[in-house]
Amino acid sequence: MNLEKMEEVYRKWEARANPAQQNSQTRMVWTPAEAGGMPISKQRRNDKFREDPPPERRRRRSGKLSHPPSLDLVPELARFKYTPPAFYDMTGGQRPFMGRCCANCTSGSREMLFTSDIPGMGFRNVLKFNKPRGGIIARYFPQIYLAYSEGVNYSYPSAGELAKEVLGSRRVHAAIHKGAISDSEGRAKEEFEYNKALQGHARRAGQVLGNMAASTSNVVLRITGWVLLKVLGMILFCVNVHQGQIEMLKRAAKEGVPLVIMPTHRSHLDYVLMSFILYIYGIRVPFVAAGDNLNIPVFGWVMRKLGAYFIKRKLDKEVGKKDHVYRALLHTYMEEVLRTNQNMEFFIEGGRSRSGKALAPKGGLLSVIVDAYYDGIISDAFLVPASVGYDKILDGDFTNEQMGRLKKKETFIGALKGIWGVFTSKFGQVRVDFAEPFSLKEYLDSAQMPSPLTSELSSHGIHRPHPHPVLKKTVSDHSLYGTDVVVEDQRQLVRGLGEHIVYDAVRVNSIMSTNLVSFLLMTKHRQGVEFSKLVEDAEWMKGEITARGRDVGFSGEMRAVVKHALALMGRNLVNTQSRQQRPDVVNETESQDAKKTRVTEKAKEGAEKEGEKQAGRDQMVVPNMALPEVFVLSYYSNTVISVFLLESVLANAVIAVANQEMHTLNPGQQNKVTLSKDRVLQKATELCDLLQFEFIFVPPCGCLYTALSDALDKLIISEIIQSEQDVSDGCSSQDSRWARRVASSSAWGIDDDKDDEDFGICTKEEQITVNSSPELLQKLFFFQSVLGPLIEGYWLTACNLVRLLDRDLPESEFSSLVSDYSQDRVAKGLAIYTESCAMDTLRNAWRLFQHWKVIDSYQDAEKIKLVHLKEPFRNEQKLGDFIDKIEAFRT
């Protein structure tokens, strides 16, 4: 294809990516805004969804993005008083108790530490140190009491003792020998070279270990505990923990086996809080794996004294060349720490999330824990998924990285600046949640047994790989030692365990006030909402969240909670303005009836109005949807996605399947859209497959089909979808067609050209209908919008693959082209969801396409990594079909 032809093709695709530029009559679809009105064209829908900025903001988008929007500001927000919500239900009785461990894989652990009084134990703010029995010192000098009494009675192995064991181990010797052989191989004086290399590797091993090892000191722990109690109280309103969760942790700690704590990673405060809480409750503080980028002067030394051991964040410098000595050292060091029964902690996601969503687990350190059990180093361990919820994140935001810019390196000055920034701001509340500890032994033992799940899956005709592969117990010399020696079954087992831990950690995460308010602003009220309506919706949302078994990290009067959240988010993210000043801004999802009622109410309120206005009641709260601020809002909001994940998948599937038929629906009328349940479930699976790098939809012991069916039932119970038994001359089992799809390697059938009809199955199809009540349609579109930005991001990346039709591009160039292109669409006002251009989303889409073998990468002669479009997608038609499949979710 010559350049002109390519440009022509590209223009075609660009036009496709920017439907607003097309003048053709576009399809008719429904949108949340229109749920209470008439069908509109997709063209109009895009206009509606576009952020429709006032002229000032539009100017900003095209040029300088870093200034706050110059909307008509009412100084109300500044006057929003910081009213910390009161914890009226301190017993925890009214709240769902989160974090019970899995009944499938760890039923024994589930009953071992839990007693019926646990859920009612209520919360404690760990910053309020209240020890009535500790005497005068505890009451009036809590920091001193804490420093001298609790959590300091443990002995920790010294760095020297551990180093001796590690350097003397068989594994490290073998690795040094192996390294020396590979260095000296083929050299002229082989033996001489071997001895030289041996000495070199041995010296390096000593240095690496010196840089790695922790040397926990009780004195430094005491001092830090004292300082933290003071300092945290200055910047945070409270740090709440559920006493029942802590009680289970304490019980596990008494079992005489290591606790391995694996929190999700959101902020640098995570590890400080984890160790601090354990210290306060008299549990041995853990050895924490820290990336060596944090080993900066002064801080590195202090962290080491507090239990940090430093690891390389990438084990091998060069692709394809394993650093055997380093791997052996790290493995043996961790093993020795575990042998002395120390607690451990590491961040299984491998780094802080840039999007607010959990990252896929890394398997390296976890595989060492699993091996330590199989090798008999430990008789068992208690694994503890955990998470920290922040009203406001302390370490700034990740907008630069989401805009595609490089991450700044950690430096001493940078750390000082960060600390100063923290001291000069307020961060609201923090909630730390620990899931119920579960036994590693029990989890692995259950892996040796056929799971009841296997029969459930096969009854649906689905042949997923066995969730728990059966392993041989052998003494390993490897794990971190390299692919050549890690058995695939073991990899799968560790991967599954990691996914389970991240899944559990996400489920134990409390929804904070800022999460909830941002979520509402990013889904229901993108164009702004009245303060009173926002409060009303926040109350509704709180109910929806707790009804799904998740707790919120606040309580008290909802008006105060919303004000508190808005004040913390600040003017950069949300503005308030009087309604009169923005007559064009209406609550986009409000029904006509609701509007009428509100108008009447307003008239009645009359005299009260002035006072209410002062309180911000009739103010419009408008989220800042411009780049890059929108990334901060979406960061907060993304925490809530996990609560509605499967329902949202199904809403998207329903709308995608209904597609053209949706616009035949007249809200409130008797007509209906009837769909095959089977088709909807299949579409939902396709969407889960599309978003597999974004979420863990079900734990590895779970079944996606069951989970999706359950979620569909929830939509049926809430009457958003109605179930109808329709008989179309049935023969085989109703789910078999869907099941066969899942049984194939990809739900998208990328490597599977066979159509459903090829199986020659006719089914008795259960039918579902979309409820045409305006209110319920609104809910359906609300659920749809939860995943909207991600789908748009994936679709954008797919559209950009057309650039690769004719030539391969360097990875960095392709990545910045996609990012610039997406940001350009936003600047032109063409994006439906501004946040769809987040680098995190674009990168995950790219990873997925690599996983699906649509693209791959290779190194050219100059060692530059190039992206390559694979066959058969190098064909315009095939690529078009592929993009169409993703586009189907954008209806």
Ligand SMILES: CCCCCCCCCCCCCCCC(=O)SCCNC(=O)CCNC(=O)[C@H](O)C(C)(C)COP(=O)(O)OP(=O)(O)OC[C@H]1O[C@@H](n2cnc3c(N)ncnc32)[C@H](O)[C@@H]1OP(=O)(O)O
């Ligand atoms: C009282 C007062 C208290 C105050 C108190 C203050 C506390 C003061 C503490 C400070 C504490 C700071 C804490 C900072 C927080 C961070 O810095 S977070 C960042 C650092 N931490 C982590 O990354 C932990 C999780 N990461 C991992 O586990 C990663 O696997 C590693 C080990 C970093 C390696 O990553 P990688 O190089 O990308 O390699 P990866 O693909 O994961 O695999 C490496 C090897 O692992 C093994 N492996 C990987 N997956 C599997 C699997 N599924 N199955 C089996 N083996 C596997 C294989 O051997 C593999 O090698 P190959 O065979 O593939 O060649």
